[in-house]
Amino acid sequence: MKQINRTQNIYDNDKFFNGYYNLRKQPNNYNILLEQPTMLELLPNVKGKSILDIGCGMGDSCLLYEKYGAKKIVGIDISSKMLEKAKKRTNSDIIDYLNIDMNSINKIDGKFDIITSSLAIHYIQDFRSLTNSIYSLLNKDGYFIFSQEHPLTTAPRLGCEYSLDDNGDVIHYNLTDYMRPGKRKVEWFVDDVIVYHRPLSEIINTLIDNNFVIMKMIESKPDDTTLQKNPNMINEFHKPSFLFVKAKKTID
Template sequence: MAQQNIYDNDTFFEGYRKLRGNEGSANNLFEIPALFSLLPDLTGKKVLDLGCGFGEHCIEYVNRGASEVVGLDISEKMLEVAGEENSDPRITYLRLPMEELDKVEGQFDIVISSLAFHYVEDFSGVVGMINEKLCDGGFFIFSQENPLTSTHGQGPRWTRDEAGNKIYVNLSNYGVEGERETTWFVDNLKKYHRMFSTIVNTLVDNGFSVERMIEPIPDDKILEKYPDQRDLFHKPDFLIVKAIKRKRSKTC
């Protein structure tokens, strides 16, 4: 099955790049700090970044002491920026969908992915390949859209009062997993919804133990500056997971 490569769409790419440059974006306020808070000591470690995008995280991993970083992405446009703005002798960028992760050579201490898995249809297949690429005791750390977000497919996301204020989020078809189409910079963007239990059980079935999960919500300091982020008390945008590969007889 052909993988979606929406990030090479000019309209989507420019909209996304502008969003990531916004200091007050949800990524900068919540997702990135939560993801990085789960990182172990990277000194001397080999890191694989799935869906590396502009390579900003790859540079951060090198700055934290990683000896080698491989950044994987399907988007030519994203990797062009990564090569121009975030290059380092310790970083290798590969244009490859994560569904073809088995083509990457070598073993890794840590596999990290930021906001990519809700675009992946065969989550179990990719998680299985990640397990094979990790050393025993290696970490798999990833963020994705929160299932309370990814379940939305049609109709208004919020119920509002007469003044237009959000009262609560509309939830439907949470237990119906699979493809959703949404509009975000472009129409007909495909994402894949999975329940919390499916995410956790897929990790367990593929040889992982879950160590930590975070659903970031704003603190008082963020709310003072960005009061609209109070919406996250109704529905967190992100889910961040830290899992560890259960040890077997073979080690790196």
């Protein structure tokens, strides 16, 4: 039998959770300025649609889908701490939160018109199996739209380093191990946060192999207004932080 590691539940670690929670409260963070606007840009009209959000965290996306008129929303997350926050913020009959691992979405009942995931896919070891389950959960003409850490960020096995000039500006990022997929241990609030690196071609081909049609791919980059709000984002021009993919199920 194939052994699948349960996804690491780092968001239930107190130190990690507090660090992450404080980061997300900052007004000009990468989620608010870069990630969320691009996910919205890729999202079709959600009015009357059923939506599953994988790694829903504190419920930001679910609440947005409700506001935009979705018919039924399911948010799943491995972290009970995150879902506690989500539930406190939610007062709705059409949103359900389920405390399950991404590896177990094949147990979810029903089908969806849209499946989204914000910055969670890089935590899963078996993207092929996840993609397969997502395909099964989608209605025909349904969309799978996700963001994840860009492979240029997850690639280095010893963490993504860079060189600075005398002004503290990034001269270059150190690129290694891009074509070596697999587990990476990174430091983010705590040691040993586990992410899985996949080259871009592996991500795209896995979707295609599972009969998805690639509709659009975006690599993150700030516009001028965003750059004024967070000048550090100039470094996105050297190395994008996030990858976004919109894929469609065109056959049943």
